Amino acid sequence: MSWLEQRVHVIDFEGSVRTGVVEYGVVTLRAGRIEGVETAVCRPRRAVPAEEARVHGLGGDAVRAAAGFEAAWPLFAALRETGVLAAHFSSAEESMLRSYWPCPRLSPDWLEPGREVATWGPWIDTGRIAAERVPAGASVALEDLVARFGLGEALAELAGEFCPAERRRFHCALFDALACALLLLEFAGGGGSRAPWSLARLLAASTADKKTREARSQPRLPGF
Template structure:
């Protein structure tokens, strides 16, 4: 691990989206971790930019009519660009969130490169990814689905208590954006509070979340990502 400050020294923004490239982002949830605790949360629903299928609604519970009249997700540029400037983004299997974010804004503003301190970055990633970290830390786990990991970590009651405090009453369930973001944030905290990860740094977390050998090597050696 790097000798820079630990993971708790910088805000980490855990993100979840509901929606897809066809419907657009219909809901976002953001949980900011700082100092090893949940420092802030934010969520809202967003107007669809395309068709919302019945199959999609069966998963996330959102219909085009229920988000009609909401501001589209693109209205949130300033919020998400500022998040990226303050700390790295995190998600559970982050490829989905990264892809959706890039479909709206291909690039953020110039921001610090938290994987390689002292440099600037021009991408939303690399991301801290609990969907990649947990299978490496606990290879005995049969699968890395969010709900299964929360149960295995013994965090379901804590998640439900947090949801009661932070989530809209009708969105306190899996496949609701802030609920899932809280679940992922709890998993990350549970992992990083283990003694073997006490000294984890952001560069190490970002490297460990990157499975591609070429990209991981670039982060470790300071090459372009």
């Protein structure tokens, strides 16, 4: 099955282990198009250090008056149930989710039809995929990849449509999620003579572990 047939929720968080999530952005893809977006600022667990605020631009009254990320449980539980989660180097997003909720509700495995699991994965990881697409030692930071693959104009257009006016730059959660979504479509969406990737191939390419990659690449028989 092509991954384009499956709903994919691209996620980005701003924050840290110390502060928790201070902003989230979600871009939902279906059939290669944006089906919807979500974004919100969240009250941190602790005061945001000045050095972190300089990176993402969030702190002070803007975050203290917001609801904590705990209030977003219904949204993120539903995201896990309704689509595959994706992120740029997904270990960061998964760690953040697990620091609030160790596991979601029982949700589709996505690798084996009919099977349910209580895990946040498997993830689509554009960072892992990018590392195989660029020369050894080249940057795989979102900003650099957007420039390398000529996606800046498309990103600016989407940001103008979906992002709050003051959050249209890198290190803003929805902006970064849009960048990740564009990279995913660039890497695996097909076009020209290229066919879209299967979901199994995409998930296999998203892990650094060789055994896991091989296992995900193998067709599964019902009941196994």
